[in-house]
Amino acid sequence: MGFRLSKIYTRTGDTGETGLGDGRRVAKDHPRVEAIGEVDTLNSQLGLLLAGLAAETTHYPALKEVSDVLAPCQHRLFDLGGELAMPAYQALNAAEVERLETAIDVWNEELGPLENFILPGGSTLIAQAHICRxxxxxxxxxxxxxxxxxPLAGPGLAYINRLSDLLFVAARIIARRQGIAEVLWEAAAKPGG
Known part of the structure; x- marks a missing residue:
């Protein structure tokens, strides 16, 4: 893409509207803008997780595989944001959903079945993966x-659903690769029991 932003502020959004990639102007609280914003927030937090993984690969070399699986997701989230901003634009394809499913299956095979609910914690990386999830x-x-x-076309809804599943499994695999026990949920004691 040859498009470059030469000016960051335009003042066109000062009245509570923003422009979509297809030229339409909508309110900044329009469901489409809300969706774009949530995808952008996720992408930013995923960047933080990836930076943390990169910083820890010298101590835990097996975390590089987690980074290798998650890094393309930032690009695909940007693609999804593009699809949301330009409804006629199609960037994601079913192969991306299948890539996530394959990673989930491989990691789940290593982890084995989940026998209890787990809490977000144990290490900063594990907690960050749960924030992303x-x-x-x-x-x-x-x-x-x-x-x-x-109505949205294409596999975007399936992709974001599968990504949340992947991030849950990523949190578990990070714990395993760091040698940290998962934080198991302890139910509150029942009154009178």
Whole structure:
């Protein structure tokens, strides 16, 4: 793409509207803008997770595989943002969803079945992966809200759903690769029990 931003501020959004890639102007709280914003927030937090993984690969070389799987997701989230900003634009394809499913299956094979609920924690990286997972769920909800008003084409909804699954499994595999026990949920004691 040869498009470059020569000016960061335009003042065109000062009245509460923003422009979409297809030229339409919509309110900044339009479901489409909400979805774009949630995808962008997730992408930023995923960048933080990837930076943390990169910093820890000298201590835990097996974390590089996690980075290798997650790094393309930033690009695909940018693609999804483009699809949301330009409804006629199609960037994602089913192969990207399949790539995530393959990674989930490989990591789940290593992890074995989950026998208890786990909490986000144990290390900063594990917690950050869970932050990304929860943000992916929020982005998915926003995309579903948009889909109810303006149906979305392509595999974007499946991609964001599968990404949240991948991030959950990534949090577990990071714990394993760091040799940290998962933080298991302990149910509250029942009154009178």
């Amino acid at each position: 929860s943000l992916a769920r929020g982005a998915e909800r926003r995309c579903q809200q948009l889909n109810a008003v303006e």
